[in-house]
Structure formats: structure tokens, C-alpha cells
Amino acid sequence: EAQVTQNPRYLITVTGKKLTVTCSQNMNHEYMSWYRQDPGLGLRQIYYSMNVEVTDKGDVPEGYKVSRKEKRNFPLILESPSPNQTSLYFCASSRFWAGSGTNEKLFFGSGTQLSVL
């Protein structure tokens, strides 16, 4: 089954304790992205990757790191989490992200609810 898999589904941690949220897709997609969802703000992009070893900042990258060493995996790393990073996080992928190809939809993972105490 084609899917984007995120783990864990729920995570409670304390300020400053490094954590990684994993994301894997089995569709051979080139493009992957991380979003965070906060009430009243919709989804905002954190980082994205156009292909292996190609990553770039989105709208809210502060406090986050990513890597894309393999095509299928795109982990999100919080080196020193803070309470303002409490949020619902989504990993998403699509076949590619060409400028004119506006019909490529994003496939989303199930989300990771993170609470930082």
C-alpha cells in the first residue's frame, strides 16, 4: 500500500531533550516536506527536500533540522525542543515539485502530536 509513515504518533518530552520524528515513503517520491499545524494558523512548512541531499528551509525552520540521505526517508530533528514546538507535525511527499506542475498533490503521513513540557 502506498503510504507515508511517521513515527511516533504521539510524543511527550521535556525541554532540551533531543528527539527525532521519522518519516518514510514507499512511493519513490522525489519531494518531501515537513509541516506543523497549530490552531488558527493552518499548516506551515518547516523544511522541504526536492531530492536526496537537497533540503531547504520553509516558513518556520528555527529549532529544527532535517536530512535526506536516502530517497525514502526524511527525518525531522529537534536538537533542543522548547514548549513553543508543541504542535501536530506532518510529513508529506509528492512525485516531484516542478514549477509548472501544479496538480501534484501531497500525500500526508498520519501526523505526530508532540508535547514539550
Add this chain to the structure above:
Amino acid sequence: AQKITQTQPGMFVQEKEAVTLDCTYDTSDPSYGLFWYKQPSSGEMIFLIYQGSYDQQNATEGRYSLNFQKARKSANLVISASQLGDSAMYFCAMREGIQGAQKLVFGQGTRLTINP
């Protein structure tokens, strides 16, 4: 300026009625795409429907249709014959073409509640 605006934070509708969820957008790019996603209480994001800026006809997918008014820059989602399972958060999103960033831009969302 907001690129995607959803002005209805919440809506309450009787089962079997049709419902329209509003979405307005702002872009100067002539090539763009508009998406609607559904987020049930379980949290996942489900793709519903897509409309391209050059599409001549309004998009339809089963009970979902998109009322696309290009001059007014609106892309309202219409759900016909609503069901209890339609209760969810709904997000409108836009992807710009040549001029755009490499992301979907999302609205704030509308929480739809279907009453029996």
C-alpha cells in the same frame, strides 16, 4: 498578506443538507492549483479535490465539487447531501506555479459539524 483565507472557523449543518465552505486566495501567478483536504478527528489529512487555474470546468469528485470563480479568486468547496462522517476540519490550499515557493500554502481551516 494571507495567500489563502478561510473565513468560517466553524460551521454547523443538518445531515443531508448541502454545505459550502469558503476559500479565497491571493496570487499573481497565472499558473496555480487549488486543493481541498479533509482532516477527521483521527488527525490524518485526506485529499478531496483539485482545481487548476487553467481548468475550464469546475472540478467534481463524487459528492464534492469546487465552485471556482477565477475573477473573484474564490474556490469554495461544496459538499452535497452531507453525512455524519463529513464532520471534520477542512483545509483549502494553493500551489503556485513558476513564481511560487516549493510548498502548499494552507488556509486556517473550517471545522464542519454535521448534526443528525
